[in-house]
Amino acid sequence: MSETTLIDTPDEFTARAIPLLKEYLEKLLTLKEQIRQLWIDYQTESPKYGTNKKIIFHAEYNNLSEKTKRIVPAVMQLNQQVSGMVDQGKVTPLMRAELQLRLAELESVVFDINSSLQTYRITK
Amino acid sequence: MAEEEPINWKEPAQEITRGVLQGIWDWFRGRNRKPSEFSDPVRGILILGPGGTGKTTFARFLSGELDWLQDTTGQYTESVGLEHFALSDDPDVEVVVAPGQDYRRPSTWPELLSQVAAGAYRGVVLMNAYGYHTFSTPSYQNHRLYKGSKPDFLREYYADRRSDEIRVLKQLAPHLSICSKRVWLLSVVAKQDLWGSQQREVEEHYLRGDYAAELQRISQTLGNRSFRYEWGFLSLIIRNLETMASERLQSNEAGYDMRQMTDSLRRLLTVVTGLKRWEDER
Ligand SMILES: Nc1nc2c(ncn2[C@@H]2O[C@H](COP(=O)(O)OP(=O)(O)OP(=O)(O)O)[C@@H](O)[C@H]2O)c(=O)[nH]1
Ligand SMILES: [Mg+2]
Numbered sequence A: 001m002s003e004t005t006l007i008d009t010p011d012e013f014t015a016r017a018i019p020l021l022k023e024y025l026e027k028l029l030t031l032k033e034q035i036r037q038l039w040i041d042y043q044t045e046s047p048k049y050g051t052n053k054k055i056i057f058h059a060e061y062n063n064l065s066e067k068t069k070r071i072v073p074a075v076m077q078l079n080q081q082v083s084g085m086v087d088q089g090k091v092t093p094l095m096r097a098e099l100q101l102r103l104a105e106l107e108s109v110v111f112d113i114n115s116s117l118q119t120y121r122i123t124k
Numbered sequence B: 001m002a003e004e005e006p007i008n009w010k011e012p013a014q015e016i017t018r019g020v021l022q023g024i025w026d027w028f029r030g031r032n033r034k035p036s037e038f039s040d041p042v043r044g045i046l047i048l049g050p051g052g053t054g055k056t057t058f059a060r061f062l063s064g065e066l067d068w069l070q071d072t073t074g075q076y077t078e079s080v081g082l083e084h085f086a087l088s089d090d091p092d093v094e095v096v097v098a099p100g101q102d103y104r105r106p107s108t109w110p111e112l113l114s115q116v117a118a119g120a121y122r123g124v125v126l127m128n129a130y131g132y133h134t135f136s137t138p139s140y141q142n143h144r145l146y147k148g149s150k151p152d153f154l155r156e157y158y159a160d161r162r163s164d165e166i167r168v169l170k171q172l173a174p175h176l177s178i179c180s181k182r183v184w185l186l187s188v189v190a191k192q193d194l195w196g197s198q199q200r201e202v203e204e205h206y207l208r209g210d211y212a213a214e215l216q217r218i219s220q221t222l223g224n225r226s227f228r229y230e231w232g233f234l235s236l237i238i239r240n241l242e243t244m245a246s247e248r249l250q251s252n253e254a255g256y257d258m259r260q261m262t263d264s265l266r267r268l269l270t271v272v273t274g275l276k277r278w279e280d281e282r
Helices: A010-043 A047-088 A093-119 B010-028 B055-062 B102-117 B150-177 B192-208 B210-222 B258-280
Strands: B044-048 B083-087 B090-097 B121-128 B183-189 B227-233 B248-250
Touching (some): A010 A047, A010 A093, A047 A093, A047 B102, B010 B055, B010 B258, B044 B102, B055 B083, B055 B121, B102 B121, B102 B150, B121 B150, B150 B183, B150 B210, B183 B258, B192 B210, B192 B227, B210 B227, B227 B258
Parallel strands (some): B044 B090, B044 B121
Antiparallel strands (some): B083 B090
């Protein structure tokens, strides 16, 4: 089989992966906070939505949920490559430690955000 | 006369495989037995082994979570934490699968191993794959063992993974050796479709080398009444070994087919029946 697949060298890999890990950690943390805040807002009395309150909050919840469901699988795909580099990649010990730490944080927020979606669910 | 109908192995193979997997699973879960026949009803099963050897695949097929032959994309998805397989009608008995990647072991294995020593499991399945472990560095070229030549890399990689298999056994051994209850160990060598034509070398490697010596030592410490070990060789998927970037590392063997697959599974069932009998001995 000819191997024409484009691949990154270990240095290119880490140079690309680290900003991505940072970016998506931030994004998922923000998303998680939005899910929680939406639920809090929903609990507090607010006359401005009137009888539509439930519908509006449900729609907003759905948007956040859909966004999460799109981002998370792609993040996990990134995570698995990073994990492979941590486990067996050609990286310096310090680089390995950095990748492992960043991965641990991102994996935790992936786990958290899934349970946040359950905990702060807003049904119609 | 019309040409002889080629035997279609797919359907019978599927039936046999489902039957065998179901049989093993029922035994794991202690179903089909009266409560009085349970040697110890609340002790689960632990599946341990290096990363990418096929532990999750095995457990998912056994539990029926994946249907054999129906759902075999075979994409490697590493386990990040413990996986528990339990029946809703009997949540006390669990099949626990540990993540195998080296760097993930410290967060889960120490506790599991002390549970092994405390007798929490009636059996441990140790998963091996004759070094043909799937890994997820995007390409083999960014693997730590790659130094410019693919054949050299492969040789080194498989040797390295085989020694990791022994390392895992050595890590488990002291805990098994002080296990306070009767316990069995089933060493499975998966991915037979990748090494089928080397059956003799594979048996030599496991049944006579360092691996066997280690098992022998545990056996001597615990004695035959308290410890029993068995071997199983099997394949659950017929699939090439590839990297994330789809580079082929090892082709599944031409000639390895479903017939061999089901033969191996049948043999595994015999082995499992032996273990079951041993469990039932008082
Ligand atoms: N060729 C072949 N591939 C297999 C077989 N069993 C599993 N695989 C493949 O091997 C890869 C790893 O399987 P997993 O079950 O995820 O391995 P694991 O031991 O759970 O790995 P970790 O979760 O990292 O510890 C997957 O791509 C599977 O499809 C087999 O019998 N033959
Ligand atoms: Mg797994």
